[in-house]
Amino acid sequence: MNDTATKEPAPAFTRVMLKISGEALMGDQGFGLHPPTVQRIAREVKTVHDMGVEICMVIGGGNIFRGLQGSAQGMERTTADYMGMLATVMNALAMQSAMEELNIHTRVISAIPMDEICEPYIRRRAVRHLEKKRVCIFAAGTGNPYFTTDTAATLRANEMACEAIFKGTKVDGVYDKDPVKYADAKRYDRVSYDEVLQKHLGVMDASAIALARDNHLPIIVFSLDEPGGFKGILAGEGTYTTVHD
Numbered sequence: 001m002n003d004t005a006t007k008e009p010a011p012a013f014t015r016v017m018l019k020i021s022g023e024a025l026m027g028d029q030g031f032g033l034h035p036p037t038v039q040r041i042a043r044e045v046k047t048v049h050d051m052g053v054e055i056c057m058v059i060g061g062g063n064i065f066r067g068l069q070g071s072a073q074g075m076e077r078t079t080a081d082y083m084g085m086l087a088t089v090m091n092a093l094a095m096q097s098a099m100e101e102l103n104i105h106t107r108v109i110s111a112i113p114m115d116e117i118c119e120p121y122i123r124r125r126a127v128r129h130l131e132k133k134r135v136c137i138f139a140a141g142t143g144n145p146y147f148t149t150d151t152a153a154t155l156r157a158n159e160m161a162c163e164a165i166f167k168g169t170k171v172d173g174v175y176d177k178d179p180v181k182y183a184d185a186k187r188y189d190r191v192s193y194d195e196v197l198q199k200h201l202g203v204m205d206a207s208a209i210a211l212a213r214d215n216h217l218p219i220i221v222f223s224l225d226e227p228g229g230f231k232g233i234l235a236g237e238g239t240y241t242t243v244h245d
């Protein structure tokens with residue numbers, strides 16, 4: 001049998017960071033975790049893992065708790081932020097469980113040590129996991145209050161030498177205005193970090209964009225709701241926006 005005839009093209013990247021918001025896991029419930037949605041996303045990740053791509057993940061916590069909202073309602077800000085970070089650990093464990101159902105080896109790696117539940121963050125150990133094709137789910141954000149999981153994803157992507165951050169959203173890229181509200185909203189194919197910051201295009205928070213810009217790390221914004229979308233981009237297809245230099 002001719003091997004080359006059946007071979008799929010090599011993926012566009014060998015190591016990537018997938019950032020998804022906590023809200024992506026809640027389905028239509030408006031709050032918390034919706035296991036079938038978590039399982040659906042795990043299947044999307046598996047298709048990319050099956051291509052041999054090394055995968056890091058950061059999942060937000062906004063489906064459970066956001067520090068800013070807590071502090072707006074009178075909570076002390078740092079405590080509220082720690083609660084937000086704990087929420088990301090719950091989401092990471094839910095994703096690990098869904099991935100293991102699909103026989104993908106994963107490690108949940110927390111910025112805040114909680115050894116009975118998951119591994120502490122040790123950079124060299126995490127790199128080794130990736131080399132062994134284990135999916136690394138980085139939890140508890142950066143471990144510091146006043147940050148977001150967008151910044152955590154950018155930080156870990158740099159530390160792990162990822163070639164790009166894939167930001168999974170509800171829409172297929174970055175638009176000049178909200179495409180859900182405005183029918184004439186235009187999607188960018190490519191947009192610079194500075195334009196994202198100047199026009200407040202809402203890709204990620206400003207510190208995450210600046211950290212990506214300073215380290216020349218492309219951000220690929222794509223729709224997580226599009227079946228096969230994640231794999232498609234790795235295979236050089238699909239609709240998305242690249243944020244770049």
Ligand code: UDP
Nearest residue numbers: 022060061062067081084141142147148149
């Ligand atoms: N958080 C934090 N430091 C970090 C990452 C997250 O304090 O490095 C807290 C913060 O309160 C945030 C919450 O965790 O509101 C959940 O993260 P995020 O809002 O980024 O989640 P997402 O919007 O992606 O679901």
